[in-house]
Amino acid sequence: MRKIKTGIVGLGRLGKVHATNVVNYVSQLDLIAACSVVEEELQYASLNLGVEKTYESFEEMIDQADIEAVIIVSPSSLHTKQIEYAFKKGKHVFCEKPIGLEVKEIEQVEEFIEKRKDQVFMLGFMRRFDESYQYAKEMVDRGDIGEITLVRCYGIDPSSGLPSFVQFAKNSHSGGLFIDMAIHDIDLVRWFTGQEIKEVYAIGNNFAYPELAEYGDTETGAALMKLSNDAIAILVSGRNAAHGYHVETEIIGTKGMLRVAQEPEKNLVTIFDEKGVRRPCSEHFPERFKQAFINELIEFAKCIIERQVPGVSAKDGLESTKVALACTKSFETGKLVALEDEAK
Ligand SMILES: NC(=O)c1ccc[n+]([C@@H]2O[C@H](COP(=O)([O-])OP(=O)(O)OC[C@H]3O[C@@H](n4cnc5c(N)ncnc54)[C@H](O)[C@@H]3O)[C@@H](O)[C@H]2O)c1
Structure with missing residues (x-):
């Protein structure tokens, strides 16, 4: 089975849930990198989840870790910048809701995502x-x-x-x-x-x-x-x-x-x-929403592997x-x- 090397940014309230789900329930994703500004969270990822590489900088993780996909669970104000950075570097992106806090920024990032049809973008409306x-x-x-x-x-x-x-x-x-x-x-x-x-x-x-x-x-x-x-x-x-x-x-x-x-x-x-x-x-x-959080990441992996467009889009995030x-x-x-x- 193809496994998608994946990174995660944010290991707080929800980030830990997503990271643990990937490791335990989403066999198509391989969590090899994690980023947080909290040292204990990075230690948690290494020790408890077996994550190989940890980073304090999102950009460093994207540039240096050998990952195909990234899960964004950072504060909402960072989402649009991080989506754009990761997308520019060719990564598939799963981003938590909301996609952003400013309409202009979201419109720009949506336009950018639309142009790159070979990369998967999915938004986390888990319900x-x-x-x-x-x-x-x-x-x-x-x-x-x-x-x-x-x-x-x-x-x-x-x-x-x-x-x-x-x-x-x-x-x-x-x-x-x-x-x-x-x-x-x-x-x-x-x-x-x-x-x-x-x-x-x-x-x-x-x-x-x-x-x-x-x-x-x-x-x-x-x-x-x-x-x-x-x-x-x-x-x-x-x-x-x-x-x-x-x-x-x-x-x-x-x-x-x-x-x-x-x-x-x-x-x-x-x-x-x-x-x-x-x-x-x-x-x-x-x-x-335990199972829904797992299901959405399984869907994200499936879309990458089978080259499908996810049902929850950047436009859903924008609207x-x-x-x-x-x-x-x-x-x-x-x-x-x-x-x-x-x-x-
Ligand atoms: N789908 C849902 O029901 C649901 C539930 C909770 C949170 N969320 C979303 O998930 C996101 C995170 O929420 P949370 O409650 O886990 O937040 P949190 O404050 O608990 O955790 C934030 C995480 O982001 C990291 N971080 C902060 N600044 C950073 C930076 N500059 N670079 C890299 N990492 C950084 C922190 O180290 C921490 O690990 C938010 O967008 C929130 O809306 C969604």
Whole structure:
């Protein structure tokens, strides 16, 4: 079997998950290089994952390591620069969401990617690789629920993750709640409906965690959206779900309705104890989307080996970021934002 020599940049919250997945579950990728600015993370990669070469500089890793592909899991503000650098040096690139934080930079990098058809670029919208979302998508595409009239999404991080979110907002220039968190739901809305989003009105608050505001983040946000065909989307995003990691999606059609993870259950166990009868909940994103994170990297490798174009493109990254930025603007100005006006 052909193995693709691969490097990874970023070994933080998600980088470690991707690196461990590559080593344990993605046999087509061979993780031989890793880059981080944190020395302990590099030691972890060498000692625990058997990574041969470690680097503190991304450019050095790309220039010196004998790799064909790179997985980018660095802070979002670095993505476009790193994609372009790696692509220029002929590497296949898998990049975490969001593709970038600035529309101009993303447009430039998208144009660049489009010109190099022999290299694979894939964006990490992992929910598209989750079994339940794929099941729902097949039903939607078969027309089982008719024409979609409304999509409602909840994407709320667990309260237990607050210290890491504050750190993340502080260090990583995440872009704020809409671009960091709601972007997954924006992608789902585009994916399920096949429509673009044309108007957004977003609001938010920081009741539980005012400290997030200091770093330009928001604890709870909601957005109402009008799609190109006048269908509706309603998004709720947050950082404060007391019960765990709450990701839920409802798709209402003219002939029926689907709900994915109405209660984000951890497994099939029901607990009967002094608190009553209850079901445990997914605790965080690596747990809820464990298999989806693996599946997307298997797909990345398959696209390289079989010379296929991945289903999640730079354009998906661009369009979702435009919508997320429009939400941020609407939240900040208190006004409805038309995407058409933003393009002028
Ligand atoms: N798909 C998802 O659900 C999901 C979940 C979490 C994070 N993410 C995305 O993954 C990315 C990383 O997030 P995280 O939570 O793991 O961040 P993190 O802050 O935990 O880790 C960042 C990593 O990047 C490295 N880094 C920072 N600056 C660098 C530089 N100049 N050169 C090389 N390496 C550098 C750090 O050493 C660290 O290893 C973000 O873009 C985030 O949006 C996606």
